[in-house]
Amino acid sequence: MGPLDGIKILDLSLYGPGRYCSMILADLGAEVITVEIPRSTGKMFGMMTSDTEAHYIGLNRNKKSIALNIKKDEGKEIFYQLAKKVDVILETNRPGTLKRRGMDYDTVSKLNPRIVFCSITGYGQTGPYARRPGHDINFVAMSGILGLSGSRNGPPSYIVSPMIADVLGGTNQAVIAIIAALFARDRTGRGQYIDVSSTDGAVFYHWVHAPQFFLDGISPQRAESPTGMDMAWMNIYKAKDDKYFTIGCFEPWLWGNLCKLVGREDLIPKHFGPLEEQQESYQALSEVFATKNREEWLKLLDEADVCVAPVYNFEEMFADPHYRNHKVVVEMKHPKLGKVKMLNTPFKLSDTPAAVRTRPPLWAEHTREVLGELLGYSKRKIDRLLKEEVIE
């Protein structure tokens, strides 16, 4: 059994931050029902409804899919009935939207006081930007991450994937808060409301640079160096075969190991030296590293106990024995795609393991099943609702 066995989640979100959150919870054993907007409404663009695209496959395994038009009275009624049967509701609408529709926490908690209701938005439910639309690049800009990334000689450099604020600031904050609220509910008997702001989450994770700013008043800037990093001991170097690798020698003994290996003991005392010394060391190491291929350096650096890793592209990455050994990819049968590869869960619990149990559903595959089994609707009623485009 997974640790969240028996927990039921209704996910009203459409994008990654919500969908990935409910997938992590599904991997941990929760029963997740994703609520899609019927295609008949014409509101959805292709990317959102195709159940064979990477986004859909990647975000929906272990879940059930239903499509419900909540703008119709009966559709909303079905939502209320589902809300009474589930433990968690997750949504990512702009603040105020669900209140207008009578589907917000205040309304739902009267029907189901044990409900844990989580909203994920870019800027939170309150504040000057609560109504502003936004995506990851906006939140990482706001939280100072984008301004710090890249070289001063060029524009800020955006990290396209992973979406730091969405995934780490938003999704994970929601996962953590939801499980904490479920844990608390076992003791208080009550559900509660969770207001997740991806921007706030991203700010919270500046655990090095924000405290430094508070204590020393140093507002960090983009690097002088083209790699975005000014420290020789933590940087990206090019090998003879034009391949890159990284070293991260924060601990003085690791830096010592590196300098000894390349015969530059003179650099040891310059470990945390000023920018000029860092540039000298970077230059010196760049020249050394250009003399052998990446594979040779990896072997030598490993033997010398230096924190090293190759800069991989995806082909190289999945060929690496580490990933095969850890089975980070799972393959499942899929009715439209034949076989489909997915990322395995990295959550390793010895007694109640997380697992990929069921393939991604087809779009709205479980509407009938959920209405029939969970809400007890008759086949006739479901047929009528289908015809009236309340469900799909």
Next chain:
Amino acid sequence: MGPLDGIKVLDLSRHSPGRYTSMIMADFGAEVITIETPRTGDSPALSFMFTNDTWFRYVGMNCNKKSMAVNLKSAKGRDIVYRLVDKSDVFIEAFRPGAPARLGMDYETLSQRNPRLIYCAITGYGEDSPYVNRGAHDINIVALTGILGATGPKAGPPIHVISPQISDLSANCQAISSILAALYAREKTGKGQLIEVAITDGMLYFNWVMTLRYLLSGDKAERSVLPSGSDQAWLNAYRTSDDKYVALSCLEPPLWQNLCRLVGREDFIPHHFAAIDKQEEMYQELCKIFATKTRDEWLKLFDEADVAGAPVYSIDETVSDPHVVHRGLIVEVDHPKLEKVKLIKSPFRLSDTPVKPRARPPLYGENTEEILKNVAGLKKKEIDQLRKEGVIE
């Protein structure tokens, strides 16, 4: 009350993957004891990095916790930790694989003493990896997971994001979600369990967009043609007339239309998701347009036109932004050595079991005596003797 009130956590880690995890749990109401290495006998370099309780690394990772220093290499020191394990719910460590067994602090040993213990082991590559003995820092893990290789423009080297350290974060998320799930499961099973956090594996999982696209279509993410790391005109950072930047993201067709109309380039509307040549052309045109007004002028226009825009801030601008102020994200607490110290408030907002206001970070080893007396039940005389022997600090 916080959601984790009454939960007791022992944290033996030194870096942020463990320390920030236990801090989040402390924010949630758990009672966290960090176990430090006594300064006696350690190298001066180690002391500087890990023992300076007024340094930003220490201050930033240890709020709401208690601090004690115990020498794990001494039998008496280990015995103290065992006594604390008997009274704890969660044990966090981030040693290299094999070290906990050598110290008698592995899951098998501790779970025999306390079968309800949730033991979280955080490592770079896990226990069963060809890189099991390799040290790892953030830059290595983002390299190995293909992220670094796809960040920055092709014209130069890969670009590393210096803050936040994203793999440390993904470790926090993986660790704390697993620990919470295990606590939840323990209510039903009555048993603790072992959680293995391999940071590399979590980072790969959280890099889902890029990785899944490759798994499904074989499309290998590459660094960008454009200088800004992103090859989409609708998803980019643009320089404004005051030499600042705005970040734009108009994934939804209505938002893209709003933007194109705002800047008078309705002709771009049908090319939203065009191939790179057209994206580059639109990027260059938008660069020219954005260079005609200041950042603040554009932000006002974006808001009025409903475009997803935001200023590219430096940290000082971030912490003084009206949003951050409104949400109360920065708090100030008293500190015995630093007088006042500013901290980032927990972003977790739970309505019924809210996270507590932040207590200041402890001084190094500040609570050793208190914990030994109250939790381990030692007498003053015994404590003094242990201190003399360098077992504790």
